[in-house]
Amino acid sequence: xxxxxxxxxxxxxxxxxxxxxxxxxxxxxxxxxxxxxxxxxxxxxxxxxxxxxxxxxxxxxxxxxxxxxxxxxxxxxxxxxxxxxxxxxxxxxxxxxxxxxxxxxxxxxxxxxxxxxxxxxxxxxxxxxxxxxxxxxxxxxxxxxxxxxxxxxxxxxxxxxxxxxxxxxxxxxxxxxxxxxxxxxxxxxxxxxxxxxxxxxxxxxxxxxxxxxxxxxxxxxxxxxxxxxxxxxxxxxxxxxxxxxxxxxxxxxxxxxxxxxxxxxxxxxx
Ligand SMILES: [Zn+2]
Numbered sequence: 001x002x003x004x005x006x007x008x009x010x011x012x013x014x015x016x017x018x019x020x021x022x023x024x025x026x027x028x029x030x031x032x033x034x035x036x037x038x039x040x041x042x043x044x045x046x047x048x049x050x051x052x053x054x055x056x057x058x059x060x061x062x063x064x065x066x067x068x069x070x071x072x073x074x075x076x077x078x079x080x081x082x083x084x085x086x087x088x089x090x091x092x093x094x095x096x097x098x099x100x101x102x103x104x105x106x107x108x109x110x111x112x113x114x115x116x117x118x119x120x121x122x123x124x125x126x127x128x129x130x131x132x133x134x135x136x137x138x139x140x141x142x143x144x145x146x147x148x149x150x151x152x153x154x155x156x157x158x159x160x161x162x163x164x165x166x167x168x169x170x171x172x173x174x175x176x177x178x179x180x181x182x183x184x185x186x187x188x189x190x191x192x193x194x195x196x197x198x199x200x201x202x203x204x205x206x207x208x209x210x211x212x213x214x215x216x217x218x219x220x221x222x223x224x225x226x227x228x229x230x231x232x233x234x235x236x237x238x239x240x241x242x243x244x245x246x247x248x249x250x251x252x253x254x255x256x257x258x259x260x261x262x263x264x265x266x267x268x269x270x
Contacts, residue, residue, distance in 0.1 A: 001057060002091045004098070006126050008052035008060065017056060019063040019099035020044055022070060024211070025078035026096045033079070033087040035061075044070050048106045049121055053099060056091065063099035065107060081209065085252045097209035102126070104211055105139040113137070144213045145185040146172040148258040149197055151222035151239065155262060157246065158193060158237035168238075168246040169255045172215070181216055189220070193237045194228030197221060203261065206254040217254045219262060242266045 018041040020027040027036045027044075041050075047065035054061055072078050081100065085093055105128075112119055112130035119128040119137065128137040148170045149156040157168035173188035175181055182200055189197050197220035206215045227237050240246060242263050249255045 002054060002061070002095045004054040005052060007124055008062075012060060015059045016041075017059050017061045019053065019061060019096055020066050020078075021063060021100055021103040022066045022072075022078045023068060024100050024104070024209075025080050026084070026099060027066070027072060027076055028079045028084060028088065030075050030077045033084055035092065036076070040073070040076065043073060048103070048110075051102050051106070051126075053095060053102070056095060061095055061099075063102055065103040082252070094207070097207055101139055101207075101209050101212050105137075109137040140212050141214050142212055143175040143181065144172055144208075144215050145175060145181060145188060145218060146170050146215050146254055146258065147185050147189060147197070147200075147218045147220050148262055149189065149195065149220050149222055150262065150266075153241050153266070154239040155242060155245075155259070156193065156195070156222070156227075156237060157240055157248065157259075159235045160233060161235045163235070166247050167249065168236075168240070169249050169253075170217075170258050171237075172255075174213075175216075185218060185220065190225075192230045192234050195225040196223040198223040203258060204254070206257075208254075215254045217258050219258070 016038055018036040020036050020040060027040060028034065041064065044066050047067055050062050050064045052060065053063050081097060109119055109128045111117065112133060112135050114135050115130060115133050117130065117132055120131055122129045126139060158171055159168050171189060171192055173184065173192065175184040185200060186197060189195050199221040201219040203217040203219055205217060208215045229237055245259070248259050
């Protein structure tokens with residue numbers, strides 16, 4: 001089990017695991033996707049500080065950035081998070097997503113955005129502080145909604161221009177400053193497919209470290225309107241009967257969980 005933390009234990013003498021991050025990839029052993037240990041941490045150069053992430057069972061987990069041109073070493077590999085999903089266990093995968101975001105935060109906040117001088121890590125909390133103007137920078141999260149719209153026996157699924165051919169998913173979009181999550185959801189649905197929805201039902205969340213989203217999943221009931229696509233973003237949107245769905249995203253995503261749980265509920269399996 002992964003228990004997150006910021007301040008390392010006072011007596012830090014247990015076994016340590018290392019999430020060594022190169023760009024958006026994490027070092028794992030080639031053969032079995034095991035995490036790195038102190039040997040790899042000592043061998044590889046770093047781009048910044050070592051950050052305590054928490055405990056995975058009784059082992060401390062640390063992360064540090066590695067330069068883009070550093071070689072993983074024989075038997076090791078910097079794995080893309082998508083590629084390593086299902087190869088490691090879910091807890092490790094989630095912790096790796098956290099590591100990637102912490103290192104990205106460190107790399108993109110090296111200087112104060114207000115006065116331009118180098119930031120310092122704040123002791124005792126996950127923030128960077130400007131020693132001159134005291135501006136604090138916490139790791140950034142971008143909340144986004146993802147919504148499965150239902151109407152009787154049908155659900156609305158859409159494809160973005162970026163999707164592989166034939167793949168459909170639930171609608172998603174970022175929450176904007178000043179918006180509630182609910183109003184963001186209604187706005188996104190209206191903008192992307194021209195529909196109105198009601199009876200929003202929160203179904204859980206998922207950190208999505210590509211690069212720093214927090215996906216908030218909902219069911220919503222169709223309330224009115226005809227499908228009108230926002231052409232720049234949406235390539236197609238259609239109503240599909242739950243027993244005849246197109247290709248949808250895999251188990252890694254909250255989109256998959258939303259669709260699967262709706263089908264289960266609708267067919268009486270939930
Ligand atoms: Zn400053």
